[in-house]
Amino acid sequence: METYPITIGGVTRHVPLIEPLPGRRIPLVEFLGDPELVRAAAQALKPLVPAGTEVLFTTETSPIPLTHVLAEEMGLPYVVARRRRRPYMEDPIIQEVQTLTLGVGEVLWLDRRFAEKLLNQKVTLISDVVSSGETMKAMERMVLRAGGRVVGRIAAFRQGTPALEVLTVAELPVL
Numbered sequence: 001m002e003t004y005p006i007t008i009g010g011v012t013r014h015v016p017l018i019e020p021l022p023g024r025r026i027p028l029v030e031f032l033g034d035p036e037l038v039r040a041a042a043q044a045l046k047p048l049v050p051a052g053t054e055v056l057f058t059t060e061t062s063p064i065p066l067t068h069v070l071a072e073e074m075g076l077p078y079v080v081a082r083r084r085r086r087p088y089m090e091d092p093i094i095q096e097v098q099t100l101t102l103g104v105g106e107v108l109w110l111d112r113r114f115a116e117k118l119l120n121q122k123v124t125l126i127s128d129v130v131s132s133g134e135t136m137k138a139m140e141r142m143v144l145r146a147g148g149r150v151v152g153r154i155a156a157f158r159q160g161t162p163a164l165e166v167l168t169v170a171e172l173p174v175l
């Protein structure tokens, strides 16, 4: 399999090149199962988290370990939007995402008991990769609907040109 070198926080990985859409190849970053890469990325992102942030907000799946380590480092709580409805969810916030990266629409779910943790809080959005920015837009909408305020948008990698301003520490090519 063809690979591509990615580096963040001084750590390099040779990751697979995938072709989610014909003629558009992208490196597939994987934080799951790679504590060294997660720690390096979290250290690199730490200075970008705005002072005054009270809660971090992320989505399933791959940004979870990154957000967890960052939260632990900074002594902050975090909330995770799910990508599937779980049977125990009560009165969830349901938010549609149009992500061009995958070519299909997605839905994010946030159980009310976690939405309450965003109420009146200064929230920073965290992701592993931002591409179209549609996932971040949906996350921002969820925070607003939960009664919180977004003070920062941060991702480890930028790929292409997101539709909203996001702070990143590394770039991924579209080949």
Ligand SMILES: O=P(O)(O)OC[C@H]1O[C@H](OP(=O)(O)OP(=O)(O)O)[C@H](O)[C@@H]1O
Residues within 6 Å of the ligand: 059, 060, 061, 062, 063, 098, 099, 100, 101, 102, 127, 128, 129, 130, 131, 132, 133, 134, 135, 136, 162
């Ligand atoms: O800016 P966008 O175009 O919206 O793309 C970014 C999204 O794509 C990736 O998730 P993915 O769908 O690969 O799911 P995963 O986190 O479960 O791997 C990433 O974690 C963001 O959620």
